[in-house]
Amino acid sequence: RLDDDPCRPSYHVTPPANWLNDPNGLIHWNGRYHLFYQYNPVGPFHNTIHWGHAVSDDLVHWEDRPVALTPSPEGPDRDGCWSGCAVDDGGVPTVLYTGGRDKRQLPCIATAADDDLTAWDKDPDNPIIEELPTEPEVLRTEDWEGEFRDHCVWREDGTWYQLIGAGMEGGGGAALLYESTDLRDWEYRGPILAGDRDTAGTVWECPELLDFGDRQLLHISNYEDVVYFLGSYADGEFEVDRRDKLDHGDFYAPQSMWTDDGRILTWGWLPEARDVSGQWDAGWSGAMSLPRELSLADDGGLCQRPAPELTELRGENTSYDVVRLGAGDTEQLPVESRSFELRATVRLEDAEAVELSVLETPDGEERTPIRYTYESELAVDRSASSTDPQATGDTQSMRVRPYDAPLSLRVFVDGSVVEVFANERHCLTSRVYPTREDATGMSLSAEGGRATIASLDIWELDGVW
Numbered sequence: 001r002l003d004d005d006p007c008r009p010s011y012h013v014t015p016p017a018n019w020l021n022d023p024n025g026l027i028h029w030n031g032r033y034h035l036f037y038q039y040n041p042v043g044p045f046h047n048t049i050h051w052g053h054a055v056s057d058d059l060v061h062w063e064d065r066p067v068a069l070t071p072s073p074e075g076p077d078r079d080g081c082w083s084g085c086a087v088d089d090g091g092v093p094t095v096l097y098t099g100g101r102d103k104r105q106l107p108c109i110a111t112a113a114d115d116d117l118t119a120w121d122k123d124p125d126n127p128i129i130e131e132l133p134t135e136p137e138v139l140r141t142e143d144w145e146g147e148f149r150d151h152c153v154w155r156e157d158g159t160w161y162q163l164i165g166a167g168m169e170g171g172g173g174a175a176l177l178y179e180s181t182d183l184r185d186w187e188y189r190g191p192i193l194a195g196d197r198d199t200a201g202t203v204w205e206c207p208e209l210l211d212f213g214d215r216q217l218l219h220i221s222n223y224e225d226v227v228y229f230l231g232s233y234a235d236g237e238f239e240v241d242r243r244d245k246l247d248h249g250d251f252y253a254p255q256s257m258w259t260d261d262g263r264i265l266t267w268g269w270l271p272e273a274r275d276v277s278g279q280w281d282a283g284w285s286g287a288m289s290l291p292r293e294l295s296l297a298d299d300g301g302l303c304q305r306p307a308p309e310l311t312e313l314r315g316e317n318t319s320y321d322v323v324r325l326g327a328g329d330t331e332q333l334p335v336e337s338r339s340f341e342l343r344a345t346v347r348l349e350d351a352e353a354v355e356l357s358v359l360e361t362p363d364g365e366e367r368t369p370i371r372y373t374y375e376s377e378l379a380v381d382r383s384a385s386s387t388d389p390q391a392t393g394d395t396q397s398m399r400v401r402p403y404d405a406p407l408s409l410r411v412f413v414d415g416s417v418v419e420v421f422a423n424e425r426h427c428l429t430s431r432v433y434p435t436r437e438d439a440t441g442m443s444l445s446a447e448g449g450r451a452t453i454a455s456l457d458i459w460e461l462d463g464v465w
C-alpha cells in the first residue's frame with residue numbers, strides 16, 4: 001500500500017495503489033463484509049477495469065484481497081469488468097456486472113468458487129442479455145452502441161428483478177426493469193422511471209432501488225450528481241414525491257448493503273479533485289466514502305448518518321462544553337491532525353456566518369473553511385485549500401434544513417477528504433490537497449454577530465489497514 005503521502009486517506013477505503021472508482025458487489029458473506037470496487041491495477045487512471053477487493057470484520061478495519069475479476073481476453077468483458085452487484089443465489093454468491101467489449105456494454109454473471117469470494121467463475125454463456133430494448137430505444141453515441149449498464153438485483157416473491165441504468169434515444173436517463181427466475185434468462189419489463197434530459201442527465205448510471213418498507217428510494221448517478229427519488233415503487237413503476245442530491249460534493253455511483261440487523265449502509269466513490277497529472281504524480285486515485293446509514297425520518301425525509309461502527313476509530317479526544325464567539329472573533333483549536341472527526345452544535349445567535357476552518361497552516365496560507373450562514377447554506381470553500389495548481393479551488397455548497405434550529409455537524413477529515421454530515425440529513429464531501437506539512441490546524445470564527453458552538457468534540461482517528 002502506498003502510505004507516505006499526506007493526502008492519502010487513512011481511514012477511508014482506498015486502492016492499495018492506482019485507480020479506484022465505483023463500489024461494487026457489497027455483501028456480507030460467511031461472517032465478513034466484502035467491498036469490491038472498480039479498479040485499474042496498472043495505473044491511477046480509468047482503463048481496462050478489474051474488480052478490486054477489500055474485506056472487513058467490523059465495517060471499519062479493512063484488508064486488501066487479490067483482484068477478484070479480471071477482463072477475459074476472449075470474453076464479453078475483454079475491455080473491462082464494469083459495475084455490478086452481488087446477491088445470494090440460494091447459497092451461491094453471485095455477481096452481475098457489465099462487460100465492455102468493442103462498442104458494447106454486455107451484462108455478465110459470475111459465481112464465487114470459495115467462501116472468501118476470491119475466486120470467481122464467469123458463466124460460459126455470458127453475456128446474459130444481448131439484445132438492447134427497443135421500446136423506448138437505448139441511446140447510441142459515437143463511443144457506444146447502447147448506453148446500458150450497471151446492475152441492481154433483488155428478489156421478491158421468488159422472482160429476481162434487476163435494474164439496469166441507461167440513456168434513452170431522444171429522452172434522458174432511465175432505470176430499466178428486468179425479470180428472471182434464474183438470474184440468467186431475463187425478460188424486459190420497461191423503465192421504472194425515466195428522467196428528462198434537462199433535469200436529470202442523458203444517462204443514468206448505477207441505479208439502485210432501496211426498500212424502506214412503506215416507501216422506496218431510487219438513486220441514480222447522472223455523470224454530475226447522485227440524485228435520489230423518494231416515493232413508492234410498485235408493479236414496475238416508481239412514483240416520485242421528493243428528490244434531492246445524496247451528496248452535494250465529490251461523491252458518485254454509490255451502492256448499499258443491508259446489515260444483518262436490518263440497516264442500509266451506503267458507500268460512494270469520492271473522485272479526485274486534482275487534475276490528471278496530479279493523480280499520476282500521486283500514484284493513486286479515488287477513495288470510498290465512509291459507510292452511511294440511510295433511514296427515513298418521521299417527516300418522510302431521508303436521514304444520512306455516519307455508520308455508528310465508526311466510533312471504534314476514535315482515539316485521543318479534545319472536548320469543549322461551549323465556545324462563545326463575538327463578531328470577528330477567531331478561536332484556534334489545539335488540534336494538529338489530518339485525520340480526525342469533529343462533532344459540534346452550531347448556533348448562529350445574531351451572526352451572519354460561522355466558519356470552521358480545517359487543514360489550516362499557522363499563517364493561513366492554506367486553509368479549508370466550512371462556512372455556515374444565516375441563509376442556511378453550508379459551503380466548503382476550497383479557494384485556499386491548496387497552493388498546488390493541480391488542485392481544484394471551487395466552492396461546494398448545499399442548503400441545510402431546518403434553517404432556524406442549531407446546526408448539528410459531523411465532519412470527517414482524512415488526508416484529502418472532508419466529509420460533512422449536517423443535521424444527520426445532508427452530506428457534502430470535498431476533496432482538498434494541502435501541500436504544507438503544517439496544514440493541520442483548526443479554527444472557529446464568527447462574522448457580523450455572535451455565535452455559540454456547543455458540545456464540541458474532536459477525536460483523532462486511527463488508520464484502518
Ligand code: FRU
Binds near residue numbers: 021049082149206253
Ligand atoms: C460509473 C461508471 C459505471 C460503469 C463504471 C465503469 O462511475 O461509469 O456506469 O459501470 O463506472 O468503471
